[in-house]
Amino acid sequence: MTTFVDTSALYSLLDEDDLNHAAAREWLTGPGRDAGEILVSHNYVVVETAALVRRRLGSDATRVLFQGLLPAVSIFYVDEHLHRLAVASYLAASRLRPSLVDWVSFEMMRNSRVERAFAFDRDFSNEGFSTVP
Numbered sequence: 001m002t003t004f005v006d007t008s009a010l011y012s013l014l015d016e017d018d019l020n021h022a023a024a025r026e027w028l029t030g031p032g033r034d035a036g037e038i039l040v041s042h043n044y045v046v047v048e049t050a051a052l053v054r055r056r057l058g059s060d061a062t063r064v065l066f067q068g069l070l071p072a073v074s075i076f077y078v079d080e081h082l083h084r085l086a087v088a089s090y091l092a093a094s095r096l097r098p099s100l101v102d103w104v105s106f107e108m109m110r111n112s113r114v115e116r117a118f119a120f121d122r123d124f125s126n127e128g129f130s131t132v133p
Helices: 007-014 021-029 043-057 059-072 080-092 100-112 122-126
Strands: 002-005 038-042 074-076 116-118 130-132
Touching: 002 100, 007 021, 007 043, 007 059, 021 116, 038 043, 038 100, 043 059, 043 074, 043 100, 080 100, 100 122, 122 130
Parallel strands: 002 038, 002 116, 038 074, 116 130
Antiparallel strands: none
């Protein structure tokens, strides 16, 4: 099964004080480690996560992100079409959330037929995706 990996999950894995840290770690070292599990994300999530981790947790955690976590995730690069599609959805949304990065995620997931996200962000379930853990 293919699972999209969101910033909220990556951050939870790195911050031991995060309320979702134990659940994130348990899923990633359990079901998420299954040979049939394909983890995917996109470069906007990488940029968002790197900025957040560097600012809140420092350079050591940023190194773990790039050298320890991201090698297990297939990163897709957002092209112009996907970017424009997400911007249109973002601008059409009447509520303040989700973020532009989330809209890129939703559009990527829909286009790739990915139905599940490793995320602690309720916006994924609000958009009709299942979430783990």
